[in-house]
Structures are given as C-alpha cells and as structure tokens.
Amino acid sequence: MRILIIEDEAALRQQLVTQMKEESFAVDQCATGEEGLYLGNETAYDVVIVDVGLPGISGLEVIQSWREKGRVFPVMILTARGRWQEKVEGLETGADDYLVKPFQMEELVARVRALLRRASGQAKSIIEAGPLSLNTSSQEVLVDGSPIELTAYEYKVLEFLMLHANSVVSKTLLTEHIYAQDFDRDSNVIEVFVGRLRKKIDPKDVIKPIETLRGRGYRFSIKNG
Ligand code: CA
Numbered sequence: 001m002r003i004l005i006i007e008d009e010a011a012l013r014q015q016l017v018t019q020m021k022e023e024s025f026a027v028d029q030c031a032t033g034e035e036g037l038y039l040g041n042e043t044a045y046d047v048v049i050v051d052v053g054l055p056g057i058s059g060l061e062v063i064q065s066w067r068e069k070g071r072v073f074p075v076m077i078l079t080a081r082g083r084w085q086e087k088v089e090g091l092e093t094g095a096d097d098y099l100v101k102p103f104q105m106e107e108l109v110a111r112v113r114a115l116l117r118r119a120s121g122q123a124k125s126i127i128e129a130g131p132l133s134l135n136t137s138s139q140e141v142l143v144d145g146s147p148i149e150l151t152a153y154e155y156k157v158l159e160f161l162m163l164h165a166n167s168v169v170s171k172t173l174l175t176e177h178i179y180a181q182d183f184d185r186d187s188n189v190i191e192v193f194v195g196r197l198r199k200k201i202d203p204k205d206v207i208k209p210i211e212t213l214r215g216r217g218y219r220f221s222i223k224n225g
Helices: 010-022 033-042 059-068 084-093 105-120 152-163 171-178 187-201
Strands: 002-006 026-030 047-051 075-079 097-100 126-129 132-135 140-143 146-148 210-213 217-220
Touching: 002 010, 002 033, 002 171, 010 026, 010 105, 026 033, 033 047, 033 059, 047 059, 047 105, 059 075, 059 084, 075 084, 075 105, 084 097, 097 105, 126 152, 132 152, 152 171, 152 187, 152 217, 171 187, 171 217, 187 210
Parallel strands: 002 026, 002 047, 047 075, 075 097
Antiparallel strands: 126 132, 132 140, 140 146, 210 217
16 A cells, blocks of 8 residues: 655655555655655555644645546545634545544554545455455454464555455566555565465465456456355
8 A cells, every 4th residue: 555645744744654654554654745746656655654734835735636637536635723624624625534633643654544445446445356355444364263464565465456456466466556756666576475475375276366367467356156
C-alpha cells in the first residue's frame, strides 16, 4: 500500500512517516501543497494524508484540484484544533475523513486502515481466503491457523494481491503500490517476491492462490472445493 503524506510541520511529518513505514506502507512525503498536488496527480496512491493548513496552496485546494481531475484515492485531512469549519469544508471538498490535531497515532492508523478497507470493499480488517488469513492491523498471516513469517515486502505484495482478489494486478501496478518514490524499483524483484510467497503460503503447491497471467500480471484467487 502506498501513501502520500503532505504536512508542513517537519516534526509531525517525520512522526507520520516513521509510523506509516512501521505499518508496512510505502511512504512518499512532502511539505507543500504544490508538491503534494503534483505527486497526487502523477502517482496511484492507495491513501493520502493532507494537512489543511499548508503554506501556498492549501490542503483543501489540493484536494479540490485532485477531485476535479478524477483522482479518487481516499483522503484523510488533518485540521487544527478549534477550526471546525475546516472539517466541514474538507469533507465537502472531497476528503473522506478528518482528524483534529493533536491526535493519537493509533487513532490515525486505525482510521487510515478503515479508509483503505472501505476503498477495497472489505468490511473487516481480516481478509480470509481458503486456508489463508491476513490481518491488515496486526500484519499477521495465517495458513491453516498457523502464523507464517513474511518479510516486509513479501507482506506488502500479498496484502495488495489479497485486497484486489480476483482482479488482474500487473507487475507495474504492484511495483507502484509497494515502493515509495525514492526507491530504486525493479519489477523483476516482484517475481522473486511472488515466488517466495507461493512457497511460504502454499508449501505443498496445492491451493495455488497466486496465478500468473503471462504478460498481464498476477491474480489472487482461491477456488473452493
Ligand atoms: Ca500546517
């Protein structure tokens, strides 16, 4: 899952970046509305956090511009205490949720996860498919009830595929969603991650949950019976 954080207060921005990296997000960050607007127009983010009070182009103008251009990713706005109008304006402009500063990081993470679930049509934080279960909150993956160890990138790949189950996910799309912008991307590495995931989640090669569609990408699905 790839996230963009637009916040001009350096200390808070750094705190948000650290927290979201711990939550296995690929994190892009910037301090101005101008840069944020550009990044949001260029990149397929899964979710975006926008501070409303930015120097130059305000957070609300950024969101308005994205929405006019048809950018539909979920947006969480951060508003200053006592500025209740910002919440209303933000929601009317196209934000999906808001938090008033100061807030607890745990609450922010829970709300961001809820936005992602809503966007992908999942009501619960646990996604189940046959013998597989993936908990997007604890990042625990179970096969037949037993936890399996995944590296950070293996987890990111599996989470993205399971959140888009039954859809074809291209290597390019996967690459875009699991790496931040400052990362050297190589779509061949995706093949390695998928290969390792197959061995870890399906060691006997029985359920074959990740299908390769030649030239198109991957599809996660579990057939019953
Ligand atoms: Ca600010």
